Amino acid sequence: MDIKHLEYFAEIINSDFNLTIASKKLMVSQPALSQIIKSFEYVENVQLFERYKGRLRSLTPSGDAFYKNALVLIEHYRNMMNELRESSTKIKGKIRIGMPPLFLGFDFSEIISSIIANNPEIDLKIIEYGAVNLGKELISKNLDLAVLIQPTGIESGLTNEFLLKESELTAFVSTSNPLARQNKLHWSDLNNRDLSIFDNTYAIHHRLIERFKAENIKPQKMTFSDNWNYLLMSVKKSDSITVFPSLIKNVFVLNDIAEIPFYDPILWKIAICQTKKKQYSQVEKFVLNTIIEYFRSICD
Numbered sequence: 001m002d003i004k005h006l007e008y009f010a011e012i013i014n015s016d017f018n019l020t021i022a023s024k025k026l027m028v029s030q031p032a033l034s035q036i037i038k039s040f041e042y043v044e045n046v047q048l049f050e051r052y053k054g055r056l057r058s059l060t061p062s063g064d065a066f067y068k069n070a071l072v073l074i075e076h077y078r079n080m081m082n083e084l085r086e087s088s089t090k091i092k093g094k095i096r097i098g099m100p101p102l103f104l105g106f107d108f109s110e111i112i113s114s115i116i117a118n119n120p121e122i123d124l125k126i127i128e129y130g131a132v133n134l135g136k137e138l139i140s141k142n143l144d145l146a147v148l149i150q151p152t153g154i155e156s157g158l159t160n161e162f163l164l165k166e167s168e169l170t171a172f173v174s175t176s177n178p179l180a181r182q183n184k185l186h187w188s189d190l191n192n193r194d195l196s197i198f199d200n201t202y203a204i205h206h207r208l209i210e211r212f213k214a215e216n217i218k219p220q221k222m223t224f225s226d227n228w229n230y231l232l233m234s235v236k237k238s239d240s241i242t243v244f245p246s247l248i249k250n251v252f253v254l255n256d257i258a259e260i261p262f263y264d265p266i267l268w269k270i271a272i273c274q275t276k277k278k279q280y281s282q283v284e285k286f287v288l289n290t291i292i293e294y295f296r297s298i299c300d
């Protein structure tokens with residue numbers, strides 16, 4: 001659970017355990033808010049809330065202790081961001097950051113927006129490509145920083161890499177798909193089935209193709225796209241399967257779509273990378289360190 005979800009958790013309690021009120025204050029759909037809590041309880045094997053007929057009524061002892069600690073972390077995070085804004089007003093310069101589409105939804109939007117809003121003299125440009133193309137652009141020095149997936153495929157020794165966040169690849173299917181009734185999937189469950197996955201400009205494409213070869217998986221049909229929305233809609237309206245980082249559920253409200261983890265998942269490690277050179281500009285060092293510290297604060 002990251003800082004955003006801790007704030008969601010605290011707001012549910014501040015709203016007297018009323019998900020409808022909390023969702024309106026947070027501008028998050030009620031099903032998404034409910035799913036965040038349920039997913040956390042399932043993954044951590046803990047019950048935070050006492051429930052009656054499906055409604056939240058109060059905190060369990062574990063939930064109460066977690067809430068008190070959450071308030072401390074939220075306050076620390078907000079103080080940290082205030083200090084960041086107060087201390088970063090003199091940084092100037094241009095910087096180009098590359099990241100795959102929708103990565104702004106993976107907790108990057110807040111820190112990028114904060115850097116831009118509180119440093120008006122920083123000319124920050126976001127370039128969106130698939131991870132494969134971003135790696136090439138970084139090595140060609142058309143980017144100062146790139147958000148890539150480890151292993152990046154870049155020759156060892158050419159870049160500095162800093163791990164920001166870790167997730168895993170999971171399957172997404174229509175709730176009407178028979179696979180939706182399974183708690184977990186073996187990779188072999190994808191054999192002889194229709195798959196909709198990213199095209200070869202994305203790192204996820206290459207990881208999946210490698211796993212398919214290793215597991216001798218032969219899909220019945222494969223559809224490729226560079227569009228997240230298209231891939232989600234393709235499984236929503238068919239028996240096709242797509243595979244995304246689990247983090248995608250933090251970006252989209254997945255109505256009528258079920259997420260199913262794998263028994264032996266492919267880890268999804270998000271890193272920020274820079275080419276190695278003798279000296280970095282003040283703005284490069286500031287933006288890189290700010291992003292790294294931000295992710296440390298929400299992942300600790």
